[in-house]
Amino acid sequence: MKKTFLALLAVFSLCATAQVTVIHNVNGYTPTKSQAVTRFSSLVIKDGKVVKTSEKDLSEQYPNAIKFNGEGKTLLPGLIDAHGHIIGLGNNLLTLDVRGSSSIAEIGKRLTAYAKTHKGAWIIGRGWDQTLWPGGQFPTAADLDKYVKDKPVMLTRVDGHAIWVNTKAMELANISSATQTPEGGEIIKLSTGQPSGIFIDKAEELVRRQVPTLSQEQVNLALDKAAEHLLSLGITSAHDTGIDHTTWQVYQARAKQRTMPLRVYAMLSASSPKLGEMLGAGIIKDTQDQLSIRSVKIYADGALGSRGAALIGDYHDRKGHRGLMLENQSTLESLIVQSIRHGYSAHTHAIGDRANRIVLDAYKNVFTKVGGRLLRNRIEHAQIVHPDDIPRFKTLDIIPSMQPVHATSDMHMAEKRLDDKQLRGAYAWQTFLKQGSRVAAGSDFPVELANPFHGLHAAITRQDHQNLPEQGWRPAEKLTKVQALRAFTLDAAYSAFQEYKLGSLEQGKWADFILxxxxYFTVNDDVIDDIQVEQTWIAGELKYQR
Structure with missing residues (x-):
């Protein structure tokens, strides 16, 4: 299989410079700007872009073209993940992965095995979720000390909004009962008043500042590792939400060398100390549309799983607690203004209903004072929105950038955290679409698995991988197959100012597609998440074959 792939790659890497390439005998579908889905059996490509599609076999009309027989397989546009963390995914694939662990003991087993061969100064990992364990309680540093106590350990929660560290890590960070909790964060304490080893949101920095930063070499390695994985899943373009200065440099160097492994729309991290320098360099965009940097990622609140999402009312399972605002409204407005004045869009993370309301208020004030409403600003996640605030997305031209898999992975936890009234505007994709908003869909990898067919399945069924609950969770918000595909293609492209370049196989656009x-359109809804990608092409070049 590997030899076959290399041979095909050698042939089809010529496609971008070949006069014409014809992909024929395919069961092709593409969304279009007119909202309709067009079917075709032939795709004609020249210089990496779509010349035409046709229901007829066009292979004989181009006798000198490179021809590829699709053997009747279904062809779709390359899928776009509108919210992920590329370098985080790459690092996850290269470090300790504790995703899906059903107990502390299971994590301890993985940690012990990993520590035996690990050479670095710190053991870093990600993926734990205490809601999957018996009792559902946060773990402690002592739980990690049982397995590793002579080397600092830092394990990030699956959502990225909490860390769990051992005693050695807290000692290196000089953390004690006297350590002050930073605003926008929480240090979970033991009954003795000592820090437990769990640090939420901005409290994470108390430990993270001790961890060595990634070098450019490590970022390059993580980029390639992540891209290899994403291409195998049919993702040809990913929106990287919140890059640091090192990644900013690496991405530009790779785009200049024409070695970006997939298309990237990157958002600058608003928390970067070098944000001003990066904004001052202006919008970054290359002629091949491999890289686009024209937005800033801002954080308003935390996550629902760690009770950091900012709510209007109390958490149902923690009375008196309403989550954490990571920035106040004044700071949010300042960051939005800073972004807009450099021609950058402002994309703000908001999960709880209070955070979404405050962020919408911030956008409204900024638009009134300095403009920027047409910059396709986004709210990332928009998970729990008060029903009164949903129409404001449309009136303020804010794009809801949402991740369908969050609904199906969160549904049981969300029903514990929130009451039914709080859930009325939760994961409300269909409501957003009905009012005329465009939903840009993604996965939030590596918080969730990156597989976009999991996201399509969740969007269409609102069920987990066991196809439960039977009718779907809050089924009124289900999407149709056409709506779901648009959210992962054309509408995701629109949210990045790329709808005339990407997102569909229409004339003049890049020939990014998958077999x-x-x-997808005729298979039963309950098996959409089982669909496998056979091939992934970018700009008419074969990049992955199963």
């Missing part, structure tokens, strides 16, 4: 093993 899959089942017909």
């Amino acid at each position: 899959i093993d089942q017909d």
Whole structure:
């Protein structure tokens, strides 16, 4: 199989410079700007871009073209993940992965095995979720000390909004009962008043500042590792939410060398101390549309799983607690203004209903004072929105950038954290679409698995991988197959100012597409998450073959 792939790659890497390439005998579908889905059996490509599609076999009309027989397989536009963390995913694939662990003991087993061969100064990992364990309580440093106590350990929660560290890590960070909790964060304490080893949101920095930063070499390695994985899943373009200065430098160097492994729309991290320097360099965009940097990622609140999402009312399972605002409204407005004045869009993380309301208020004030409303600003996640605030997304031209898999992975936890009234505007994709908003869909990898067919399945069924609950969770918000595909293609492209370049296989656009093993439009909804990607192409070049 590997030899076959290399041979095909050698042939089809010529496609971008070949006069014409014809992909024929395919079961092709593409969304279009007119909202309709067009079917075709032939795709004609020249210099990496779409010349035309046709229901007829066009292979004979181009006798000198490079021809590829699709063997009747279903062809879709390359999928776009509108919210992920590329370098985080790459690092996850290269470090300790504790995702899906059902107990502290299971994590301890993985940690012990990993520590035996690990050479670095710190052991870093990610993926734990205490809601999956018996009792559902936060773990402690002592729980990690049982397995590793002579080397600092830092394990990030699956959502990225809490860390769990051992005693050695707290000692290196000089953390004690006297350590002050930073605003916008929480240090979980033991009954003795000592820090437990769990640090939420901005409290994470008390420990993170001790961890060595990634070098450019490590960022390059993580980029390639992540891209290899994403291409295998049919993702040809990913929106990287919140890059640091080192990643900013690496991305530009790779784009200049024409070695970006997939298309990247990157957002600058508002928390970077070098944000001003990066904004001052202006909008970054290359002629091949491999890289676009024209937005800033801002954080308003935390996550629901760690009770950091900022709510209007109390958490149902923690009375008196309403989550954490990571920035106040004044600071949010200052960051939005800073972004807009440099021609950058402002994309703000907001999960709880209070955070979403405050962020919408911030956008409204900024638009009134300095403008910027047409910059396709986004709210990332928009998970729990008060029903009164949903129409404001449309009136303020704010794009809801949402991740369908969050609904199906969060549903049981969300029903514990929130009451039914608080859930009325939760994960409300169909409501957003009905009012005319465009939903840009993603996965939030590595918080969730990156597989976009999991996201499509969740969007269409609102069920987990066991196809439960039977009718779907809050089924009124289900999407149709056409709506879901648009959210992962054209509408995701729109949210990045790329709808005339990417997101569909229309004339003049880049020929980014995938071949899959089942017909997405005719297969039963309950098996959409089982669809496998056979091939992934970018700009008419074969980049992955199963």
